[in-house]
Amino acid sequence: MRKIECISVFDMMKVGVGPSSSHTLGPWRAAQRWITELKQKGIFNDVEHIHIDLYGSLSLTGIGHATDIATILGLCGHDPVTMDISIIDAEIEKIRESKKLQLNAEREIDFSIADDVKFNRKFLEFHPNGMTFRARLKNGKKTSSSFYSIGGGFVVKKERKNASNKMKSFLEFPFPIEKATELLAYCKAENKPISEIVLENEKSLRSEEEIDVGLKQIWDVMLESMYIGCHTEGTLPGGLNVKRRSFEMHQRLIGDQQYNSPEEWIKAIRRTEVKFRQILKWVSCFAISVNEVNASLGRVVTAPTNGSAGTVPSVMMYYMVIENHEATFEDMKRFMLVAGEIGSLFKKGATISAAMGGCQAEIGVSSAMAAGGLTELLGGTPEQVLMAAEIAMEHHLGLTCDPIAGLVQVPCIERNAMGAIKAINAAEIALESDATKAKVPLDKVIETMWDTAKDMNSKYKETSEGGLAVKVNLSDC
Numbered sequence: 001m002r003k004i005e006c007i008s009v010f011d012m013m014k015v016g017v018g019p020s021s022s023h024t025l026g027p028w029r030a031a032q033r034w035i036t037e038l039k040q041k042g043i044f045n046d047v048e049h050i051h052i053d054l055y056g057s058l059s060l061t062g063i064g065h066a067t068d069i070a071t072i073l074g075l076c077g078h079d080p081v082t083m084d085i086s087i088i089d090a091e092i093e094k095i096r097e098s099k100k101l102q103l104n105a106e107r108e109i110d111f112s113i114a115d116d117v118k119f120n121r122k123f124l125e126f127h128p129n130g131m132t133f134r135a136r137l138k139n140g141k142k143t144s145s146s147f148y149s150i151g152g153g154f155v156v157k158k159e160r161k162n163a164s165n166k167m168k169s170f171l172e173f174p175f176p177i178e179k180a181t182e183l184l185a186y187c188k189a190e191n192k193p194i195s196e197i198v199l200e201n202e203k204s205l206r207s208e209e210e211i212d213v214g215l216k217q218i219w220d221v222m223l224e225s226m227y228i229g230c231h232t233e234g235t236l237p238g239g240l241n242v243k244r245r246s247f248e249m250h251q252r253l254i255g256d257q258q259y260n261s262p263e264e265w266i267k268a269i270r271r272t273e274v275k276f277r278q279i280l281k282w283v284s285c286f287a288i289s290v291n292e293v294n295a296s297l298g299r300v301v302t303a304p305t306n307g308s309a310g311t312v313p314s315v316m317m318y319y320m321v322i323e324n325h326e327a328t329f330e331d332m333k334r335f336m337l338v339a340g341e342i343g344s345l346f347k348k349g350a351t352i353s354a355a356m357g358g359c360q361a362e363i364g365v366s367s368a369m370a371a372g373g374l375t376e377l378l379g380g381t382p383e384q385v386l387m388a389a390e391i392a393m394e395h396h397l398g399l400t401c402d403p404i405a406g407l408v409q410v411p412c413i414e415r416n417a418m419g420a421i422k423a424i425n426a427a428e429i430a431l432e433s434d435a436t437k438a439k440v441p442l443d444k445v446i447e448t449m450w451d452t453a454k455d456m457n458s459k460y461k462e463t464s465e466g467g468l469a470v471k472v473n474l475s476d477c
Helices: 022-038 067-075 085-098 180-190 194-203 208-231 248-255 262-271 276-295 311-323 329-349 364-375 382-394 412-431 442-455
Strands: 004-007 015-017 047-053 100-103 107-110 115-122 131-137 141-153 152-155 168-169 299-301
Touching: 004 085, 004 329, 015 022, 015 107, 015 208, 015 329, 022 067, 022 131, 022 141, 022 152, 022 168, 047 100, 047 107, 047 152, 047 248, 067 100, 067 115, 085 100, 131 208, 168 208, 180 329, 180 382, 180 442, 194 208, 194 329, 194 364, 208 248, 208 299, 208 311, 208 329, 262 311, 276 311, 276 329, 276 412, 311 329, 311 412, 329 364, 329 382, 329 442, 364 382, 364 412, 382 412, 382 442
Parallel strands: 047 115
Antiparallel strands: 004 168, 015 299, 047 131, 100 107, 131 141, 141 152
């Protein structure tokens, strides 16, 4: 019987710590999984020394993406969803100075960050984002385990099909979906919008109350990251000396409005007189604010990745403060359900990993997700929703990933703003079109994206060995 990945909205949108889902969140989760493996084998208490090997893209941009830091924090037993991120620097500095590590917060072992984390330029065969954890036991024996971070915080061991840890038979979801055509067929047969089809699938995994709580948590983190970004000034870490821009952008836009919380902030924005140019500025401000938080090892939501975390929330915020001042939780819920499903179509049919597909796999997918979600909220048909997602991706095809110094800052932060603007534009075009006669189906653009990814030169896939990453002189930054 044919099987597909049953990818939940909560797989596509995860709470985590920046700056990268594949280079930070994934390795963090891999470290946690390795700890679990050691315990399952009954050898956790026998571990005397550990060593971490990072390969390929994880190595080439690992310092800029804080891959070493994330992996160490995972080994220490910290969780990216709940950890107090304000203590990250202090924790790492303590390990660096003492050359001791609290393994899963249970056992102290010798550990030198300089000697026991190795950055290997070699690429492992299965995926560019490979890592191997090695341990020496008290009896002198050794054990090792390899993981691959395949984008969006997904971690696998050997086969891609393990990515979601929720593999089910094709018949176990009420509406099993692998392609956009199947999603559209269900909408027609059930006479339901995309959000309701997706909701029925989610309800086979958890109760609707749990879905609501989970989506509320996701939105709260998204809103908080926008709020923090808009209210934090200074320079981003990493050595590029990139000045935070959302703070001053926001000050000029908000004026003298008064508020004391993110919720009051939304109301304050609604009270401002917003003209056309200001709409573009507000959307850009929202997107940039999230990714400035992400670049500072802040807490954001993968949508579908950390590097593209600003696009989806900024478009949802646009709907709330510009399009519909009466927007409710149900509107946000529909938006997230649609966005998550569109993201899962790209993950199943192509990739959401920049190390595999370039930035089209991150910003392109996030723009498609946001375009689809916005289109449904604006009254679009399922056909128009899929058309909007197709338009958004069509104009990101071939977008390379070339972060300067391996940092998720230039050009990454600005690309989130561009992706958000394109998402809104794609939604407007789709709403003015007869989507039943669309020339380019979403499935075809997903196939094209994957073909493009495979043809793309590897140096443009999150290696910092091509594009802006080599054209810009760091000494001038």
